[in-house]
Amino acid sequence: MLCSGGTNSSCNGKPHxxxxxxxxxxxHCFGDxxxxxxxxxxxSSDGISYDTSxxxxxxxxxxGTSDNNDVNTSPVVxxxxxxxxxxxxxxxxxxxxxxxSYDERKWLRKQSEETILFYENYLxxxxxxxxxxxxxxxxxxxxxxxxxxxxxxxxxxxxTYNPGKINNRDDQKYTHHGTNAVYNVYHMEDGSRVxxxxxxxxxxxxxxxxxxxTTEAAGSSPQDHYWxxxxxxxNNQWASYLLKxxxxxxxxxxxxxxxxxEDLALTLGTYVIPVEDFKIIFTGSDFNGQPxxxxxxxxxxxxxxxxxxxxxxxxxxxxxxxxxxxxxxVKEGGxxxxxSLGKVVNVEITTSVINDAIxxxxxxxxxxxxxxxxxxxVSKHKIKAKTGSLVxxxxxxxxxxxxxxxxxxAPFKGAATEFVSEQPEQFVRFHNVANPDxxxxxxxxxVENFTNLDQVRNAFSLNTSNIIxxxxxxxxxxxxxxxxxxxxxxxxxxxxxxxxxxxxxxxDAWISTTKTLTDFFN
Amino acid sequence: MIKIEFxxxxxxxxxxxxxxxxxxxxxxxxVIYLNEFIFIKAGRRIHLPNDNYKFEENIFKFNxxxxxxxxxxxxxxxxxxxSGVFEDWEASNMSIVDNQLYLGYSKGYEAWFDIETGELIKxxxxxxx
Numbered sequence: 001m002l003c004s005g006g007t008n009s010s011c012n013g014k015p016h017x018x019x020x021x022x023x024x025x026x027x028h029c030f031g032d033x034x035x036x037x038x039x040x041x042x043x044s045s046d047g048i049s050y051d052t053s054x055x056x057x058x059x060x061x062x063x064g065t066s067d068n069n070d071v072n073t074s075p076v077v078x079x080x081x082x083x084x085x086x087x088x089x090x091x092x093x094x095x096x097x098x099x100x101s102y103d104e105r106k107w108l109r110k111q112s113e114e115t116i117l118f119y120e121n122y123l124x125x126x127x128x129x130x131x132x133x134x135x136x137x138x139x140x141x142x143x144x145x146x147x148x149x150x151x152x153x154x155x156x157x158x159x160t161y162n163p164g165k166i167n168n169r170d171d172q173k174y175t176h177h178g179t180n181a182v183y184n185v186y187h188m189e190d191g192s193r194v195x196x197x198x199x200x201x202x203x204x205x206x207x208x209x210x211x212x213x214t215t216e217a218a219g220s221s222p223q224d225h226y227w228x229x230x231x232x233x234x235n236n237q238w239a240s241y242l243l244k245x246x247x248x249x250x251x252x253x254x255x256x257x258x259x260x261x262e263d264l265a266l267t268l269g270t271y272v273i274p275v276e277d278f279k280i281i282f283t284g285s286d287f288n289g290q291p292x293x294x295x296x297x298x299x300x301x302x303x304x305x306x307x308x309x310x311x312x313x314x315x316x317x318x319x320x321x322x323x324x325x326x327x328x329x330v331k332e333g334g335x336x337x338x339x340s341l342g343k344v345v346n347v348e349i350t351t352s353v354i355n356d357a358i359x360x361x362x363x364x365x366x367x368x369x370x371x372x373x374x375x376x377x378v379s380k381h382k383i384k385a386k387t388g389s390l391v392x393x394x395x396x397x398x399x400x401x402x403x404x405x406x407x408x409x410a411p412f413k414g415a416a417t418e419f420v421s422e423q424p425e426q427f428v429r430f431h432n433v434a435n436p437d438x439x440x441x442x443x444x445x446x447v448e449n450f451t452n453l454d455q456v457r458n459a460f461s462l463n464t465s466n467i468i469x470x471x472x473x474x475x476x477x478x479x480x481x482x483x484x485x486x487x488x489x490x491x492x493x494x495x496x497x498x499x500x501x502x503x504x505x506x507x508d509a510w511i512s513t514t515k516t517l518t519d520f521f522n
Numbered sequence: 523m524i525k526i527e528f529x530x531x532x533x534x535x536x537x538x539x540x541x542x543x544x545x546x547x548x549x550x551x552x553v554i555y556l557n558e559f560i561f562i563k564a565g566r567r568i569h570l571p572n573d574n575y576k577f578e579e580n581i582f583k584f585n586x587x588x589x590x591x592x593x594x595x596x597x598x599x600x601x602x603x604x605s606g607v608f609e610d611w612e613a614s615n616m617s618i619v620d621n622q623l624y625l626g627y628s629k630g631y632e633a634w635f636d637i638e639t640g641e642l643i644k645x646x647x648x649x650x651x
Contacts, residue, residue: 404602406630406647437614437628440651466650499651506628508551508614509568 087116094119098136107143141228141238144183144195157185166194167243171274184225192231194241200226229272233281233311239270275329278338280312302341302351302358302371303327312338315351326390330374341376342390345397347415360392362415366486366498368392369417379484379498381443384422386479391418398485402501409490411440411461411499416485427474427500430456432467436514437506441474442499451521459497461490471520473513476502524560524586526553533560535588543567548580552616559591560584561623563616580612581625583640594640595625597633 088109094116095105108116119135126134159178166172166186174194176187186194227241271282280303303312305325312327326341349368352359357372367380369390378385392415399410401418427441430453442460450456453468462468476482481503489495525534531543531550542550548564549572555561562582566572581595595613600606613625613633622643623635633645 401602404604406601406603406649407651408647408649411651434615434617434624434632435626435648435650438626438630438648438651439628460651462651504629505611506614507566508628509565 087111087113090116090120094123094135097123098132098139100136100139101143104136104139104143108139138238141195141230145185145193145230157183159185159187169243169274172243188231190231192229192233194243195228196225197228198225231311233279234270234272237270239272239281242271242273275312275338278312278327280314280329282314301329302360303329303338304344315344328371328376340388342385342388342392342419345391345393347392347394347397349392349415362486364414364486366414368415368485369419378417378419381445381498383419383425383482383484385419386422389418389420389481392416393418398483399488401483405439405503410488411490411501412483412485413488413495414486416483418481418483420481421476421478423478425476425478427476427502429472429474430460430462430468430470430517431472432469435466436470436472436511437508439501439503439506440499441476441502442497444473446498453517453521456497458493459495460487460499461493461495461497463491469517471515471517472511473515474506474510475512476510480504524555526550533584533588535584535586538588540584540588546582547572547575554616554618556618558586560586561616561618563595563613565612565614577610577612581616581623581635581640592640594623594635594642597627597631597642597645599629599631599645601629 091108091111092105094100095108098104100108108119119139122135123131157178157180159176161175162177163173163175164177166174172194173189174186175189178185182198184196188194227243228238229241230236230238273280273282280301302315303326304315305312305327312329315326324344326343327338328341329338348363350361350363352361357370359367360369362368369376369378369385369392370382371377376385376387376390377383378390395410395412395414395416398412398416398418402411426444428444428447429436429438429441431438440460446459447456450459456462457464457468483501483503484498487495487497487499523534523536526532527534528550531541533540533542533550542548542562542564546564549567550562551565552563553560560583562584564580564582566575577596579593579596582593583591585591595616597611597613598608599611601609609629611627611629611631614628615626617624617626618637619634621637623637623640625633625635626648627633630648630650631645632648634643635641636643
């Protein structure tokens with residue numbers, strides 16, 4: 001089909017990408033330029049070249065004769081560019097790249113400047129087949145949603161007030177429902193929009209992954225349909241919604257983590273699963289390089305709370321400039337319960353999974369905390385911490401705290417933790433007669449192999465002006481706030497020892513034994 | 523002769539018995555005997571409840587006759603710095619250095635007091651681990 005009645009002259013000689021022959025021609029050209037080739041006889045738009053030799057144009061970059069009701073054709077307005085580089089043309093370029101259907105392209109043309117520029121920028125900055133699939137999937141879902149209306153219209157899905165529960169789950173209550181016998185659409189109580197489809201939509205279309213989903217997830221029962229969700233927490237973009245039978249949170253997590261094992265899943269976009277009354281949102285990058293499936297085997301997930309909603313994200317790697325609450329989902333009684341863990345303050349930490357424990361490591365690989373069998377412990381010494389008390393913080397934060405506690409020479413290096421001990425803990429302290437009960441202590445296991453005081457001074461940067469002739473063994477009662485982290489290199493010493501700062505009053509009655517250095521090292 | 527029973531917290535002077543805990547609601551922790559004076563550092567009772575315990579001067583100086591010459595040792599410090607919160611600290615360790623009462627505080631402070639009067643001479647952060 002040629003644009004504007006099928007003649008070139010009706011295009012007014014303006015560069016344009018209409019439907020039919022013109023569209024196919026440009027699609028080929030832009031498709032090639034997108035993967036790095038150069039089209040000939042062309043002009044450039046944002047680095048994309050395309051052939052003008054067989055342009056068939058319409059006024060103002062409108063949608064062609066068949067779309068006159070959908071596109072403003074007069075007066076000519078170019079909301080996101082000049083006459084040549086306007087939004088309609090950008091939309092057509094995107095449509096060409098993605099190979100959109102007629103309806104999808106028509107929808108895209110009607111979108112705001114912001115939306116079109118979003119897709120343009122997304123495709124410019126994400127040069128991959130997966131990115132194209134994601135964008136195509138978004139548009140496909142949006143096109144479907146565009147048919148939804150609360151006003152009954154022939155051929156459109158009408159959302160009517162009809163409260164109920166998806167899969168009879170209490171955490172999946174909706175207020176409105178509509179269907180066109182193929183798709184079901186639900187307006188959820190929390191404001192999100194959920195849609196189910198009997199077939200996978202392009203959001204998940206990526207070769208093997210689609211096939212695997214088809215065999216494993218799809219079925220004849222409604223709960224095995226393909227589910228999609230859009231909410232503010234997903235930036236109002238569609239995401240796969242891993243929703244299965246009423247009591248299958250574990251199954252949903254299993255499916256998610258199967259995806260996590262697939263390289264294909266790494267760039268596929270966003271997944272959302274419900275856990276209790278929370279929703280957990282995962283992006284492909286959350287799996288990157290992490291044996292995430294083992295987290296499920298260990299029955300736990302560490303989460304950060306997305307501000308503003310009951311949405312959680314797994315904490316794999318985070319760098320925050322603000323305090324971020326952390327949550328942990330632990331397996332209890334066959335289900336998952338979300339518990340408060342603590343928070344993150346301005347520090348980047350990473351996780352790794354060793355022996356079914358989640359380890360939280362500083363930038364230099366020092367273990368800050370771990371979760372094993374649903375028990376949170378701090379440092380390699382496995383000190384039990386009260387739930388909700390753990391704070392990961394950066395070097396600047398911990399040393400600022402220390403400075404306010406009169407330790408001017410920054411005692412910590414790298415990330416550190418603050419926590420409240422769950423049970424009494426044993427420590428040792430090197431001191432003299434005048435300072436036995438002070439905040440800085442260490443674990444016996446970190447010094448018991450030393451043979452002299454110099455080694456202790458070097459590992460913990462104990463200034464030589466600090467006379468030391470004794471070692472005392474402390475039992476610190478439960479419920480004490482502590483800071484823990486690596487000793488800084490000070491006073492010519494290397495540091496690197498793992499030290500603890502007991503916050504608050506230190507009672508000399510907590511000393512069980514005091515030894516001379518000679519006795520200790522012997 | 524001066525006799526101190528740590529279990530009962532009693533101090534027996536020549537002609538009187540001082541029931542230390544009953545009077546001061548504190549337990550004797552450390553004792554220094556110097557130049558016919560007794561310096562006592564006291565604190566919360568360790569193995570028994572110590573109801574209504576208050577942080578207050580916990581360094582005591584007695585003469586040989588059991589007469590209390592002064593109580594000292596408490597510091598009021600803004601802690602953490604800049605927090606606007608002032609804490610009362612009892613001394614956690616006691617020494618006599620250069621004929622001054624040298625006291626340490628478990629949050630990392632040190633202070634010097636006049637040994638004759640118990641007046642504070644100087645206090646500062648230790649900045650030592």
